Amino acid sequence: MVAGCVIITNWQELSTLKTLVASQREIEKDLAEKETLFYQLKKNIQNNRLRKGIAQRAILVRYGEPVLSKKTKGRKIAQEVFLG
Numbered sequence: 001m002v003a004g005c006v007i008i009t010n011w012q013e014l015s016t017l018k019t020l021v022a023s024q025r026e027i028e029k030d031l032a033e034k035e036t037l038f039y040q041l042k043k044n045i046q047n048n049r050l051r052k053g054i055a056q057r058a059i060l061v062r063y064g065e066p067v068l069s070k071k072t073k074g075r076k077i078a079q080e081v082f083l084g
Helices: 011-046 056-063
Strands: 070-072 079-081
Touching: 011 056
Parallel strands: none
Antiparallel strands: 070 079
């Protein structure tokens, strides 16, 4: 059996790398959740499961904040368009 101590000279770099890996995992988790909600929304739109005139707040509560949206003009009231 071999045992001993190791001197780590680049501990700051290793610590930074560990933090970066944790951050990347968090980003991947968040992206997976957003993709799931996006595809649920897209499916419900395609299958006409959303009633006409549903409040924007109801959409946000159920499917989360949009990653991308576009304001449309040319109407009395600005309207956001689903970009999917």
